[in-house]
Amino acid sequence: MSLPLTATRKRGWRLLCPDVYCPDGVTEIAPEGLRRAGIRAVLLDLDNTLVGWQRSDLSGRVREWLAALRDAGIMLYLVSNTRHGKRLRNLSEELGIPYVRRAWKPRRKGFLAALEAMQVGPEETAMIGDQMFTDVLGANRLGIRTIMVRPLARREFLGTKLSRTVECVLLALFRRIGWI
Numbered sequence: 367m368s369l370p371l372t373a374t375r376k377r378g379w380r381l382l383c384p385d386v387y388c389p390d391g392v393t394e395i396a397p398e399g400l401r402r403a404g405i406r407a408v409l410l411d412l413d414n415t416l417v418g419w420q421r422s423d424l425s426g427r428v429r430e431w432l433a434a435l436r437d438a439g440i441m442l443y444l445v446s447n448t449r450h451g452k453r454l455r456n457l458s459e460e461l462g463i464p465y466v467r468r469a470w471k472p473r474r475k476g477f478l479a480a481l482e483a484m485q486v487g488p489e490e491t492a493m494i495g496d497q498m499f500t501d502v503l504g505a506n507r508l509g510i511r512t513i514m515v516r517p518l519a520r521r522e523f524l525g526t527k528l529s530r531t532v533e534c535v536l537l538a539l540f541r542r543i544g545w546i
């Protein structure tokens with residue numbers, strides 16, 4: 367995983383393209399790699415990034431990875447579109463990671479609330495999520511570097527299943543033209 371060393375403003379189709387794609391999920395993202403790229407804060411999607419869709423059970427590997435990010439001095443914030451506020455609140459408490467509720471990604475609002483709370487700029491922040499049209503698009507709009515991961519589980523919202531088809535086509539295209 368190698369994140370570009372500086373954030374660049376993206377336009378057009380680039381807004382949908384992550385800086386990095388991780389087919390093996392979040393745990394392949396090395397904290398040192400993030401630090402080397404000047405990242406001080408990480409925004410985390412929840413469903414299908416840290417846990418399965420609408421689930422609350424975190425794997426031991428994901429817990430260890432979150433602890434390693436913290437040990438590397440990286441601040442964490444959950445930015446989720448979930449409507450299940452209670453589950454998000456419980457996970458946030460369990461992990462000791464604050465959250466933005468109803469972030470409405472790809473709208474800027476939720477991302478900005480997290481940056482404001484952590485007192486960091488977009489250029490020193492990375493978003494990690496599994497969806498192109500919410501996580502990647504929203505963060506790219508603000509000049510936040512983006513890491514897209516393969517979804518943890520197949521099970522998800524019907525609307526998401528449809529957008530997966532488009533994501534697949536676009537990822538293949540971005541790879542072909544050498545953007546990722």
Ligand SMILES: [Mg+2]
Nearest residue numbers: 411413414496
């Ligand atoms: Mg997700």
